[in-house]
Amino acid sequence: DYLTDCFHQELGITPIAYLNRRRLREARDLLDRNDDSITNVALAVGFSDVSHFTRTFHREVGVSPRAYRCRRR
Numbered sequence: 001d002y003l004t005d006c007f008h009q010e011l012g013i014t015p016i017a018y019l020n021r022r023r024l025r026e027a028r029d030l031l032d033r034n035d036d037s038i039t040n041v042a043l044a045v046g047f048s049d050v051s052h053f054t055r056t057f058h059r060e061v062g063v064s065p066r067a068y069r070c071r072r073r
Helices: 002-011 015-033 038-044 050-061 065-072
Strands: none
Touching: 002 015, 015 038, 015 050, 015 065, 038 050, 038 065, 050 065
């Protein structure tokens, strides 16, 4: 709890939110650079559940991973 409080005071977000943002940044990069499946991208950035990845991606980015990939091409 102490570490979480210190982390939140310094960065303004929780460690989990920070980790998810880092993972999603990497996921966007992978979606831009290659044609791997959404499942492979989710697994590559550390999500074990593709549904959770898709929901988190949509919440943070504003579109689904598939829509993001289509918009970028």
